[in-house]
């Protein structure tokens with residue numbers, strides 16, 4: 001691993017046990033049945049540990065959307081053309097994409113990032129574009145490596161730096177999103193290598209691929225994974241061989257969550273692959289992650305299980321952009337409100353709230 005990356009990772013400390021114990025105790029005193037908010041309770045405890053503070057606030061939340069193109073699109077593995085990435089990314093800067101509408105409702109600031117779109121982008125003024133372009137798209141990984149090792153590290157470092165910027169601005173919660181035609185192909189290839197599984201069961205239709213396209217996509221991924229045979233113990237090697245700039249950048253965002261102690265919400269399939277890359281690079285990184293939903297892509301649930309993360313939502317979503325992550329924000333806010341403001345059993349002197357043995 002490169003020295004700069006090693007330095008970044010050297011500061012990571014595990015979540016604060018004391019803050020988590022206090023948060024668990026607080027939940028136990030809230031006047032409601034024990035554990036009745038399920039995973040939401042666990043997530044609030046996790047946030048307390050990450051922030052080293054049992055007083056949980058989720059006031060400032062930001063969504064980083066990493067936009068990038070993938071050379072593998074040349075092989076006919078997607079329903080739409082590569083040019084869609086740039087168009088949707090530009091629309092994001094004008095507040096006009098699905099996730100922007102959802103983020104406005106959920107009170108989340110949106111940060112579209114060009115980390116490798118195939119052309120220069122024009123920015124709108126609603127959510128100004130952050131330009132961190134590493135290259136004009138990756139190379140076609142069925143012919144050559146998608147990127148160099150240097151580029152992979154640069155993209156990971158970019159993700160870490162973006163989290164550093166959110167940290168400086170006082171953000172309490174980060175969400176991940178991406179936009180990149182072809183990124184379900186890169187994600188399936190990376191997932192197959194990380195999980196050491198046949199890509200067949202990890203490959204789906206992405207953004208609405210038809211039957212013939214799906215057969216082609218599975219063939220392309222299987223051939224590339226066997227031919228490239230990167231070192232499966234080396235995540236940078238995997239990213240260079242068959243990854244994407246968005247995947248590498250999001251890996252950096254998850255690592256950045258642990259470095260800057262900001263909880264990071266996973267989105268769907270692509271985001272979960274990046275989360276697993278981060279966990280493999282720095283075991284324990286998953287303690288700084290919160291799962292939002294289970295993507296309808298076949299590997300969605302498999303990846304969350306591998307990460308040991310429990311999602312809040314199962315709604316058959318597979319839109320990407322960060323839409324699943326944003327959908328989870330109001331749920332977390334509601335849980336934080338109950339946690340912070342709900343009366344405790346001690347406050348409520350009503351006889352019926354007491355366990356049978358304590359009643360007079």
Ligand SMILES: O=C(O)c1ccc[n+]([C@@H]2O[C@H](COP(=O)([O-])O)[C@@H](O)[C@H]2O)c1
Pocket residue numbers: 077078079178179180181182183184185205206207208209267268269270271295296297317318319320321
């Ligand atoms: O997040 C997901 O689970 C998800 C699943 C399928 C597709 N997507 C989105 O669709 C695009 C990738 O699909 P494709 O078919 O071009 O690989 C990309 O822009 C993603 O944001 C996202």
Ligand SMILES: Cc1cc2nc[nH]c2cc1C
Pocket residue numbers: 080084088178179180207319320321
């Ligand atoms: C229109 C469109 C919007 C998207 N948002 C995320 N992936 C996408 C793919 C397409 C095709």
